[in-house]
Amino acid sequence: MGLFDSIKHAIFGDKGPLGSWDKNKGAAPAPAAPHAPAAPIAPHPQPAAAAPAPAAQAPVDVDVDVEQILTQKAAAYGKPNNWRTSIVDLLTLLGLDSSLQARKELAQELNVHAGADGSAEQNIALHKAVMQQLAANGGKVPASMLD
Template sequence: MSIFGRIKDAIMGRGNGILRGESTPATPLAPAPAAAPAAPTPQNQQAAAPQPAPAEPVDVEQVLTEKLAAKGNPDLNWRTSIVDLMKLLDLDPSLDNRKELATELGYARAKDGSAEMNIWLHNAVMLELETNGAKVPAKLAD
């Protein structure tokens, strides 16, 4: 699984959206309905089933704040640091993994672990989470 995929799963949980480039899971086809009568009759007329409400988007700030509280490590600054974000999610924040993440997300400059790269990565992760249906505060999705 990709580094971003692991970040996304750690925040949004499995099955809460499809990453770009991944296919949707196979869904079995329902059997074809029998021919319907031309007009409903009292015997076959049914009340329309209510549609389920769409799932609320995952609130990234809430999830990460709760994870931080559970870890009891207030020194992790996940709001601005890609390294701290990865640590909070129990992912290896090594330079090799950040280079891989940079490649996945399309970083075109030197993958040297610079502050520029790390800031770009954090912003790109937040934007990608938002693209995948998460609720990301505007201040984090710049």
């Protein structure tokens, strides 16, 4: 499991598998068709009736308000936290490793190649990439964190 999967799990909880967040996980299964009584025997062969189409599963509401969840976590954390712009503070808030090595691995995982390892430029790009990936996986992220 990569660091981004850990970030996603820390924010989304059990909304889906860690590796590939399934938007339909948790959807109620389609109701089974009621048992039909046996058809009477026809004297002449009848054309086969088309099988009814299976009922589509209704998608689960997957909009996870990332900002609200992180704001609540920050309030419970009780310490100043600049998670809105700092990748280090975001990782710390989520209880994840925020070391340079962890951020290098996250940058590689998300294909972020900006600035030197650990530089402000890389950290800003990494935070933006994390927010973009959260949004791509069903998270509701403010536009100000995506630009």
